[in-house]
Structure formats: C-alpha cells, structure tokens
Amino acid sequence: MxxxxxxxxxxxxxxxxxxxxxxxxxxxxxxxxxxxxxxxxxxxxxxxxxxxxxxxxxxxxxxxxxxxxxxxxxxxxxxxxxxxxxxxxxxxxxxxxxxxxxxxxxxxxxxxxxxxxxxxxxxxxxxxxxxxxxxxxxxxxxxxxxxxxxxxxxxxxxxxxxxxxxxxxxxxxxxxxxxxxxxxxxxxxxxxxxxxxxxxxxxHGLYQPSSRLEELGKAVREHLTEKRWRHTLGVEEVAASLARQYGVPEEEAREAALLHDATKCLDIQEQLKLCRQYDIIFDYGEQNTALLHGKTAAALAQDKFGSSPQVVQAIARHTTGDRDMTTLDKIVYLADCIEPGRDYPGVDRLRSLCRQDLDQAMIQALSDTIEHVRQKGGEPDRRSQEALDDLRSKKENGK
Missing domain, CATH: 3.40.50.620 (HUPs)
Structure with a gap:
C-alpha cells in the first residue's frame, strides 16, 4: 500500500x-x-x-x-x-x-x-x-x-x-x-x-477473578520450573487460537494445554509412583521414559482436577499421538510443537501448515518426530507410527 x-x-x-x-x-x-x-x-x-x-x-x-x-x-x-x-x-x-x-x-x-x-x-x-x-x-x-x-x-x-x-x-x-x-x-x-x-x-466478562483456568494455572505453576511454565503458557495461547479456528471449545483447549505438562518436572521415580497409584501400564520402553508424563498428567487431570474425558485424552496423547485422534487431541499435540518458544528447523513451516490443514500438520509433525528419534539411534513409540499411518490412510481415503 x-x-x-x-x-x-x-x-x-x-x-x-x-x-x-x-x-x-x-x-x-x-x-x-x-x-x-x-x-x-x-x-x-x-x-x-x-x-x-x-x-x-x-x-x-x-x-x-x-x-x-x-x-x-x-x-x-x-x-x-x-x-x-x-x-x-x-x-x-x-x-x-x-x-x-x-x-x-x-x-x-x-x-x-x-x-x-x-x-x-x-x-x-x-x-x-x-x-x-x-x-x-x-x-x-x-x-x-x-x-x-x-x-x-x-x-x-x-x-x-x-x-x-x-x-x-x-x-x-x-x-x-x-x-x-x-x-x-x-x-x-x-x-x-x-x-x-x-x-x-x-x-464480554473479561478479566474476571477466580476462573477455573486461573485456579488450574496456579496449581500447576507450583510444580513447574519458570522455563516450563513459560512453555505451558505458550502452548495455551496457541491451543486457544487453533481451537477458535477449528471449532473446538476454547475452554477445553486451554485446560488441556495448562495441564499437559503438569508432571513434566517429576523425576522417573516420582513418575513410576504415580503409575502405581493410578494403575498406569508403563509400556514406553527405557529409552522413552520422557514420554510418560503424558499419561501421569492425564491421570492427575482426571483425579485431582476433574477434567472431562476429552481433555484427559488430549493430555494423554500429547507426547505420542494415537489412532483416531480427535480435533482437540491434534490441537494440543501441535500447540506443544509450535508454541512461540520453539525454535528448530521446520517449525515455521509447521506453523503455517497448522493454519491450513490440521491433519497435514499432524502428518508432518509425526513424520519429523519419528525421523528425529531414528536419527538419534532410538526407536519411536509405536503409537506415533500408528497415529501417522492412521492419518495417512484417512487422508488417502478422503475421510
């Protein structure tokens, strides 16, 4: 102009x-x-x-x-x-x-x-x-x-x-x-x-005190480092934006984002203690213990915070993905990948894809993650591969 x-x-x-x-x-x-x-x-x-x-x-x-x-x-x-x-x-x-x-x-x-x-x-x-x-x-x-x-x-x-x-x-x-x-x-x-x-x-009822999200944020922040809390707020803001674009309740997206890393800062012994407490089956393999916080955070979301089944599932799937992911599941997974603090090769391309086609963005994110794990000599979690195969199949069949 x-x-x-x-x-x-x-x-x-x-x-x-x-x-x-x-x-x-x-x-x-x-x-x-x-x-x-x-x-x-x-x-x-x-x-x-x-x-x-x-x-x-x-x-x-x-x-x-x-x-x-x-x-x-x-x-x-x-x-x-x-x-x-x-x-x-x-x-x-x-x-x-x-x-x-x-x-x-x-x-x-x-x-x-x-x-x-x-x-x-x-x-x-x-x-x-x-x-x-x-x-x-x-x-x-x-x-x-x-x-x-x-x-x-x-x-x-x-x-x-x-x-x-x-x-x-x-x-x-x-x-x-x-x-x-x-x-x-x-x-x-x-x-x-x-x-x-x-x-x-x-x-518009803005800036009201004692909302559920504020209470959740206060509870989670006590157990996170400053860096992890900043990441969490970034995920929340991106998840809310994607929720508005793709017709998902924004409150659910924000709640799942706030709670997705609630147990991330716990050591492996504390994670395993939560597994025993909530009867979580540990099936990630020794090299993938960092993925466990998805399940333990989901268990806390359900038991301690009374989150809905949709929110609990999105939290549980944010580390690996899975078959038949809901739109909320995809939003939380991708928001974790592209929040403003992320800076890695390909992140800008993934951010652009998220605005254009959520499924294609998931295919790209899962493909990149699987390739990254293999390049480091690791074995990707089976759920990630299953999620990728499922998304590709549905894309090819027009579902």
Whole structure:
C-alpha cells in the first residue's frame, strides 16, 4: 500500500504491544507521538504472543484485544489498527514486522515506538541491527528521571548499532496493563480505561477473578520450573487460537494445554509412583521414559482436577499421538510443537501448515518426530507410527 500526502514525506509510527487491555496510558502516549513526531499515520499493532513475555491465564483472546485496540484507535488522531502480527502462530518478532511493513509502504519513514524499559534493552532484541535499517526509534519518556538513562542508551545504540532515536515527552501517570487487569478484577479500573473499552470488558466478562483456568494455572505453576511454565503458557495461547479456528471449545483447549505438562518436572521415580497409584501400564520402553508424563498428567487431570474425558485424552496423547485422534487431541499435540518458544528447523513451516490443514500438520509433525528419534539411534513409540499411518490412510481415503 502506497500512502500519498500531498507530495510530503510519509511518516509512520509503529506502536506494538499486547494491549491486554489497551488503556489510557497507551492512548496518551500514542497521541503524544503523533503530535511530536508529526506522523502521517500511526499503526497500532497487537501482538499474537510477544517473544519477551507470555500472556497470563485468563487474558482476552487475540480477537478481543484487536477489537479493544480498534476502539482506542478511533480516538487517536491518524491512528489505525494493523492485524499483521495476529496472523502469526509463532512469536511476534519486531524485525519481521518492520521488514514486511517497509515493503508495504515503500518510501515511508518509520518510527518504532516503545517505552523506556524496552528501549534500554533494545540491543538484546532479535536482530536489532535489521530493525535499525528500517526504523528510527521513538522512546516515550514518562518521567523526568528517565531521561538521563535514555540519553546514555541513545549514545550506546548509535555507536554500536547505528540506531537513530528520538525522545517523546509524555508526562502522564505510569500505567501497566498488568495493573489495569488487576484493578478490573478487584472491581475498579474504570478510571484507567477509555469508557468504551471499559464497557467492552464488562459486556464480554473479561478479566474476571477466580476462573477455573486461573485456579488450574496456579496449581500447576507450583510444580513447574519458570522455563516450563513459560512453555505451558505458550502452548495455551496457541491451543486457544487453533481451537477458535477449528471449532473446538476454547475452554477445553486451554485446560488441556495448562495441564499437559503438569508432571513434566517429576523425576522417573516420582513418575513410576504415580503409575502405581493410578494403575498406569508403563509400556514406553527405557529409552522413552520422557514420554510418560503424558499419561501421569492425564491421570492427575482426571483425579485431582476433574477434567472431562476429552481433555484427559488430549493430555494423554500429547507426547505420542494415537489412532483416531480427535480435533482437540491434534490441537494440543501441535500447540506443544509450535508454541512461540520453539525454535528448530521446520517449525515455521509447521506453523503455517497448522493454519491450513490440521491433519497435514499432524502428518508432518509425526513424520519429523519419528525421523528425529531414528536419527538419534532410538526407536519411536509405536503409537506415533500408528497415529501417522492412521492419518495417512484417512487422508488417502478422503475421510
């Protein structure tokens, strides 16, 4: 898309974030950027799952975050919403976004807008030098005491990465989406939100306290490492997205994702103890003990958390697959393979397949896994091969 502005240079601001929810702090910062940078257009870009953090349980869906962002865009001069990153199942890397937008808006000047914390860590981002080729940075300084740190970082980024940057002054009350969500849960938060966003949150029942998913998340998190918990939240968000696309109850997908690795951090002796407690037959073979947590987590989901048979089965099958997999089974299996923290050869191709054809994505994922195990000198679990054969047969017969 080429923008015209009476012969003048087109100036575009890129304002990304989770917008979970968008609040008055976002609106004030965006309006200040439009005014002080003399922007032709401001693109508000909600992320699907940002690479630097994971969406907390009970968050608004990507579609709901998009719709709330559209509400505030109507109230910010020259602003519009860009859904580019919501179309990705993988993480929302800024370097990819700015490259794509530079191709869509040839000849435009870009400013990437961010808060102080993000600016101070910019050199640690993925391919910051690539971002610098396409954009100047615009850091929103909300407090006077931030400016000295910002100036030092400006010098550092200029000398090390050739980054050009500008400071936008926006002396407003510091707000965070985390605090706004908590205030809404506590029965307040209206003063921190646009009135139409507040009504949207209320009408959709967002950010309500003590939901089942929140309770499950709290229970599971106590038994996982920080890395494993981040993985779990990534699986939850992808599973929810796939559930919406393929017509599966989102609540079931989120529950199965939250519980799928509930016993992953237990050692083999603790796993075997659960096998005895729940009469689980250990038939994986010594080399495949890492797969056992699927069955033990499923047993806990049924016994301790009262999960439905559909959820229990999806958890049990997420490590190996099996014959006659349901759509929920496939979603949990694939979400585990492609959550934003995964980074291996072929993952982007698999993410794309998941959006196009769930069965073909399963065939690809199972084939890759079986081949990987064999290359390492192992013997794939029989259920994985049976699942693959079953899917291929149904595909060939048009079922």
């Amino acid at each position: 080429i923008l015209e502005n009476k012969g003048e240079k087109v100036r575009i601001g890129l304002f990304g974030g989770t917008f979970n929810p968008p609040h008055l702090g976002h609106q004030r910062a965006a309006a200040a950027c439009v005014r002080q940078l003399e922007l032709t257009r401001l693109l508000l870009i909600p992320a699907f799952v940002p690479p630097h953090k994971f969406m907390p349980a009970g968050s608004a869906t990507p579609r709901q975050r998009l719709e709330m962002t559209e509400i505030i865009a109507r109230k910010i001069p020259r602003a519009q919403v860009c859904d580019l990153e919501l179309s990705r199942l993988g993480p929302s890397y800024t370097c990819d976004t700015v490259e794509q937008l530079a191709g869509e808006y040839p000849g435009a000047d870009f400013w990437l807008i961010m808060g102080t914390d993000m600016f101070l860590s910019f050199h640690k981002w993925r391919q910051p030098e690539k971002i610098a080729r396409y954009c100047r940075l615009a850091v929103v300084a909300r407090e006077e005491q931030e400016k000295e740190k910002i100036q030092r970082q400006q010098i550092f980024l200029k000398e090390t990465l050739g980054v050009e940057s500008d400071v936008v002054s926006c002396p407003v009350t510091v707000l965070s989406s985390t605090q706004v969500r908590q205030d809404v849960m506590d029965g307040g938060g209206e003063s921190e939100l646009d009135e139409d966003v507040a009504r949207y949150i209320q009408s």
